[in-house]
Amino acid sequence: xxxxxxxxxxxxxxxxxxxxxxxxxxxxxxxxxxxxxxxxxxxxxxxxxxxxxxxxxxxxxxxxxxxxxxxxxxxxxxxxxxxxxxxxxxxxxxxxxxxxxxxxxxxxxxxxxxxxxxxxxxxxxxxxxxxxxxxxxxxxxxxxxxxxxxxxxxxxxxxxxxxxxxxxxxxxxxxxxxxxxxxxxxxxxxxxxxxxxxxxxxxxxxxxxxxxxxxxxxxxxxxxxxxxxxxxxxxxxxxxxxxxxxxxxxxxxxxxxxxxxxxxxxxxxxxxxxxxxxxxxxxxxxxxxxxxxxxxxxxxxxxxxxxxxxxxxxxxxxxxxxxxxxxxxxxxxxxxxxxxxxxxxxxxxxxxxxxxxxxxxxxxxxxxxxxxxxxxxxxxxxxxxxxxxxxxxxxxxxxxxxxxxxxxxxxxxxxxxxxxxxxxxxxxxxxxxxxxxxxxxxxxxxxxxxxxxxxxxxxxxxxxxxxxxxxxxxxxxxxxxxxxxxxxxxxxxxxxxxxxxxxxxxxxxxxxxxxxxxxxxxxxxxxxxxxxxxxxxxxxxxxxxxxxxxxxxxxxxxxxxxxxxxxxxxxxxxxxxxxxxxxxxxxxxxxxxxxxxxxxxxxxxxxxxxxxxxxxxxxx
Amino acid sequence: xxxxxxxxxxxxxxxxxxxxxxxxxxxxxxxxxxxxxxxxxxxxxxxxxxxxxxxxxxxxxxxxxxxxxxxxxxxxxxxxxxxxxxxxxxxxxxxxxxxxxxxxxxxxxxxxxxxxxxxxxxxxxxxxxxxxxxxxxxxxxxxxxxxxxxxxxxxxxxxxxxxxxxxxxxxxxxxxxxxxxxxxxxxxxxxxxxxxxxxx
Ligand code: HEM
Ligand SMILES: [Cu+2]
Numbered sequence: 001x002x003x004x005x006x007x008x009x010x011x012x013x014x015x016x017x018x019x020x021x022x023x024x025x026x027x028x029x030x031x032x033x034x035x036x037x038x039x040x041x042x043x044x045x046x047x048x049x050x051x052x053x054x055x056x057x058x059x060x061x062x063x064x065x066x067x068x069x070x071x072x073x074x075x076x077x078x079x080x081x082x083x084x085x086x087x088x089x090x091x092x093x094x095x096x097x098x099x100x101x102x103x104x105x106x107x108x109x110x111x112x113x114x115x116x117x118x119x120x121x122x123x124x125x126x127x128x129x130x131x132x133x134x135x136x137x138x139x140x141x142x143x144x145x146x147x148x149x150x151x152x153x154x155x156x157x158x159x160x161x162x163x164x165x166x167x168x169x170x171x172x173x174x175x176x177x178x179x180x181x182x183x184x185x186x187x188x189x190x191x192x193x194x195x196x197x198x199x200x201x202x203x204x205x206x207x208x209x210x211x212x213x214x215x216x217x218x219x220x221x222x223x224x225x226x227x228x229x230x231x232x233x234x235x236x237x238x239x240x241x242x243x244x245x246x247x248x249x250x251x252x253x254x255x256x257x258x259x260x261x262x263x264x265x266x267x268x269x270x271x272x273x274x275x276x277x278x279x280x281x282x283x284x285x286x287x288x289x290x291x292x293x294x295x296x297x298x299x300x301x302x303x304x305x306x307x308x309x310x311x312x313x314x315x316x317x318x319x320x321x322x323x324x325x326x327x328x329x330x331x332x333x334x335x336x337x338x339x340x341x342x343x344x345x346x347x348x349x350x351x352x353x354x355x356x357x358x359x360x361x362x363x364x365x366x367x368x369x370x371x372x373x374x375x376x377x378x379x380x381x382x383x384x385x386x387x388x389x390x391x392x393x394x395x396x397x398x399x400x401x402x403x404x405x406x407x408x409x410x411x412x413x414x415x416x417x418x419x420x421x422x423x424x425x426x427x428x429x430x431x432x433x434x435x436x437x438x439x440x441x442x443x444x445x446x447x448x449x450x451x452x453x454x455x456x457x458x459x460x461x462x463x464x465x466x467x468x469x470x471x472x473x474x475x476x477x478x479x480x481x482x483x484x485x486x487x488x489x490x491x492x493x494x495x496x497x498x499x500x501x502x503x504x505x506x507x508x509x510x511x512x513x514x515x516x517x518x519x520x521x522x523x524x525x526x527x528x529x530x531x532x533x534x535x536x537x538x539x540x541x542x543x544x545x546x547x548x549x550x551x552x553x554x555x556x557x558x559x560x561x562x563x564x565x566x567x568x569x570x571x572x573x574x575x576x577x578x579x580x581x582x583x584x585x586x587x588x589x590x591x592x593x594x595x596x597x598x599x600x601x602x603x604x605x606x607x608x609x610x611x612x613x614x615x616x617x618x619x620x
Numbered sequence: 621x622x623x624x625x626x627x628x629x630x631x632x633x634x635x636x637x638x639x640x641x642x643x644x645x646x647x648x649x650x651x652x653x654x655x656x657x658x659x660x661x662x663x664x665x666x667x668x669x670x671x672x673x674x675x676x677x678x679x680x681x682x683x684x685x686x687x688x689x690x691x692x693x694x695x696x697x698x699x700x701x702x703x704x705x706x707x708x709x710x711x712x713x714x715x716x717x718x719x720x721x722x723x724x725x726x727x728x729x730x731x732x733x734x735x736x737x738x739x740x741x742x743x744x745x746x747x748x749x750x751x752x753x754x755x756x757x758x759x760x761x762x763x764x765x766x767x768x769x770x771x772x773x774x775x776x777x778x779x780x781x782x783x784x785x786x787x788x789x790x791x792x793x794x795x796x797x798x799x800x801x802x803x804x805x806x807x808x809x810x811x812x813x814x815x816x817x818x819x820x
Contacts, residue, residue, distance in 0.1 A: 323672025
């Protein structure tokens, strides 16, 4: 008898779950947006003379909301909740279908619940985000190549700066927890999937849905306020601001869902025997990051809802004429904004701490100190926000306490440094791109952190605030530390995620070009910042010429390095050397499952009997 | 690390406790959201920028007087009743009394519908416009977001009742336990709103 093709048995007629995918989502999203837009145009009452333009904002926000609802319905996000409502929970077969069983490439375009699929989806969307954000960055740097202002219209320039900022912030927030937190982390703790696979798909597709309002906003006057969208500036900005508002609201929901999901997974689903001190440090980093986001992003969410209300309904949260306050916005923004920078940093450092023992073949130098460092940073990071507001005039008396808390953070940060240095110290290093990245992080973050301490000093900040020095500082932390760790994670976990080795030569070439270009670009930016060049301007005095040319040159180097890396990703994924089962000889569980990883990861769930860094006694 | 054999089967209690933690963590986010609203309220009230917390009378409009606090407390009372009804149902589920479960869930659902209608009415008939100063802005913020919460509550309690009706909770009832967590939060968040709005 010939083998029967084992098609999943489904109910007569295609069930709704099987029909929905990315394309139905696009279609339904677009149709809903257009319908609601037409209806709103038709039926919303005209503005009164006192207050113009709120009608346009209402129409825009309503249409964008319709897009969101349509898109999420079209992708299938509502199927689960409604089946629960009707008391017809998804059957095992349906869940297997949702997990993408035997589906091939199509599962990447669906509401697929398998954490490995979602990890890859995140990886791809992050490459897209960095691609777009990178193009915007190159536009900025090209325009700043000469002092008299370039060829970009100032209005457009402002919008490019704001869009670059927010898109990159979102990209860096998800760059480690998205791909590696999803693909690697559940296997690392010995789980079959996330605690809530459907919520996992939800958090990913919300990000896709969020991209559209941001893009849409570009055609409605753009985001002219910078990534911080300070009010009341934002309430006077063109309609494009509504795109920013929607983008943030949707993204906030996505992070909350992801945060609850990842934290539950780690707390409840670790393998038998994986006690807290046998849990890999990377897992701590991921959890600290998302758990910090859990209370932080709702604050941002609310700040944007109030922004939307001020714009569309004429309330006065931020409008001083009506009893509101711009300082209120600044407070809300930075209560989220400072923890958020550690949301970005912690998982990147934790990924490098995971790799350090592997490439030195010795235990992590003080696991406990590493955990304490992560906890200390997380705890303190919610107490420092007003260091962004020293010069806003909000509460001068609070400047000193905030200076103190800010400078205190260098202690737990220093602990993480010590852990890395201590692990490398006198080790016999296996030189790989990830190993080099540890050194790069130590160098870059030393500069990023120390300049941060200058900025947290109130008198120094009086001079430096609002200058290119601030911009250089946070690029040192975001690129120099965060992105460096993320790229190392990509090379390190590439074999587990694709079954192939990342081309060694390309990874080295890309590493050096990016790191050299990066240091050139942002040292140049520090010099012009110190000399007094303000940030977010489109033209500048000719004294700043040299520094800006250096920065622009460095930026082009970064771009070339990133293109080499991109080429490396594509070529290695397609035709790289097939990876052996555990190419780095690491001791964590993600290397035990082989490639391709089976749908539910483990035939039998593993039991853990030791910590993951038992590389024997230090050999020095 | 070594890999040993270990049978694979998930007990409803395991799934239940996992779901419970997930819901609580989502509530952490929601609580942060609600506390930020309270922060906004007290910040703007404390600053009273340009004396526009409750604007004085002008030639165009009369003085803005805060809404009598009773609507906030009434909503809170209705959802408290909903919580009690749900709890009554939950006790039924625990003592294997399906009729009690069904009755409690139904009453809780009805309470959520009454609450949302009432909340909508408060918003629709509020005696001011959006631009009447900071207190009014905060009023709308609390009221609208409470409305959104109530919409979720209607969905959840309808599902809960329907599932109870279908006999899904005969063998295990951790869903009902978790829905109670939501109801408790619904009461607390209504209370926060009522408390804030009655202290102008
Ligand atoms: C030792 C640690 C750090 C200290 C003491 C520090 C301190 C500061 C201070 C005082 C400012 C405000 C400067 C001003 O606006 O005048 C600032 C801005 C900033 N920092 Fe840091 N920082 C540190 C680490 C980091 C890290 C790790 C990140 C990101 C991963 C980061 C990202 C930023 C960003 C994005 C801004 C600017 C936001 C804006 O105004 O657009 N910082 N930092
Ligand atoms: Cu900060």
